[in-house]
Amino acid sequence: MPLLDIRNLSIEFDSPHGRIKAVDRVNLSINPGEIRGLVGESGSGKSLVAKAIMGILNDRWYVSADRLRYNGVDLLSLSAKERRKLMGREIAMVFQEPSSSLDPNDTVGHQLHESLPMDECDVSFFKRRKWREERIKAFLHKVGIRDHKRVMKSYPHELSEGICQKVMIAMTIAYKPRLLIADEPTTVIEAGAQDQIFKLFKKLNQLNEVSILLITHDLEHVESWTKTITVMYCGQTVESGYTKQIFKQPYHPYTMALLQSMPHFNAQLSRKSQLTALSGSVPSLQHLPIGCRLGPRCPRAQKLCVEIPKMEKVRGHYFSCHFPLTEQEGKKS
């Protein structure tokens, strides 16, 4: 049984132009101990999906799904209180904008204190403070923060984005979650420290069996750190399957375009030649095309594409396209 099982998740909101489906029937599942990548250009609704899983979208958004299950429990039918219990303890999330994810008016140390799960504490009341400090210190060291004293005394605006992100990661792993949702965890972290964070995730995954949903737009990270991926475009899932398989043989034109934008994907690419890219740009939410949302930009689009393509499955590899790339084409380019 998958740990997280999402079937046809739609997220809508009311705009002056009527109700808009920002996320349209997305499918996603994560098995226990799996690291799954969720990729797509920015604006494709990755963060929305993550927030819907956490249940922290405000009432302007309408979330509906055929299935939104965590460990067999239907998340949408939980009461706010039950859901809150699950959050933080079982599912944790690292946010995209770290410095704005910390209370600007509170020291980092206090916020860390607050996030420590106290039910693990087995020392007497008077030693709690010390116990917490020790724990926090350990977690901060784990994410690569050396001068924990200074960091704990600081307010978020006094720290760099990278440090804030590390603090956020420290907070989430403090709970020992079973599912970790990392929304672009390393975009603001300097290149050298990125690997450190990914290694930490990998270690959590291997030692503690933490499943990870790694949201990113950086395909190289996906390639090196994830086992399976789901590709989103404009609020729709376009393809999902094993990372290796998809990188070898994408079926969906959008995935293909994404991969071709990676320099090392095309080994035979001559130096200084242009990278191939789809024409046009991501449509705005007010002007979403009907049917397959890639339609206007898709080199393979035909009349049929105004109907929404069904998810198809070929050897454990899902895609939704009326005219998928065939094996030869995939290889040729």
Added chain:
Amino acid sequence: MWFYIVRRFNLFVLTVAVLYFLVFLMINAMPGELATNISGHVNPSVEQHEQLVQQYQLDKNWFNQYISFINQRIHGDFGLSFTTAQPIFDEMLKVLPATIELCFYALLVALCLGLPMGILGAVRYRKFSDHTVLGISLIGYSIPVFWLAMLAIMYFGLKLQWLPVAGRLNLLYQVDAITGFTFIDILLSDIENKRLALRDAFSHLLMPALTLALLPTTVVARIMRTAMLEELNANYIKASQARGLSPATIIFRHALPNAIQPVLAQVSLQLSTILTSAMVIEVIFSWPGIGNWLMDAIYQRDYPVISAGILVCAGFIILVSVLSDIFLIATTPQRRSAVYGSS
């Protein structure tokens, strides 16, 4: 930080200078003798007139006059009142505490009622409580203060006879004005039944303070609601929800401290409206404050008193807004850094 305070202080000095200049122009435009209007000496003798010309440098050009005008006022010399021939400064010291007292309690009520209302509205956004809060604040905002005051007098004062309709304290109680604040004076005095006196003072205060509080309460509630809504939608609130913190912790430990500082600063900007309605209230309830005093002065064409009243009230409001600005900066780390960044 210090840099910022100095900057604010400069602004304060400049604004006050402009204020003095406007009042100075006004005095010049008033009918009658300038020396009389500026000093309050009606029919001065020749020597006195000579002395006033010296004092206010009336024989020099307008700039010198302006400077010496400021000089006199800053040193507490506001001239004499036409009607009582007493130094205006002393009179003001008598009436000012009454106004401050009234405004203080009204503001206190406004904060005690308005802040929780605003928080409730934001937390229960678009639910029944929110609509109730909005409805109440709209009604409160639309009711004219003087009308409400008269209704209150008619009903609670005359019909039910629960509350006294005028003054600050029953004349039975002989309390000397030491600080000018009734409650403190009663406590400091050596009259017998202090508790009765306190109760009497309280019953006198109740109606004026509550009617005066109505408008600021609704304003506070709305400002608080907006600020709180904004905070509740902030990223760090989402993040703390995702960490499973309880709603109470999120609202009171995180959202509220962030929302309340700008609210407090904005509320102190409301002081000018409070002061304006306080003057109306004072007249209606015969509250012996600066509004009553100024009203009398206007009826009597007591120009020195009018100009002094304007100087003091406007100066007070400018002072408060500068102070609240500094307070806001001092307590918000985020903003402080923004200021550093821009300077």
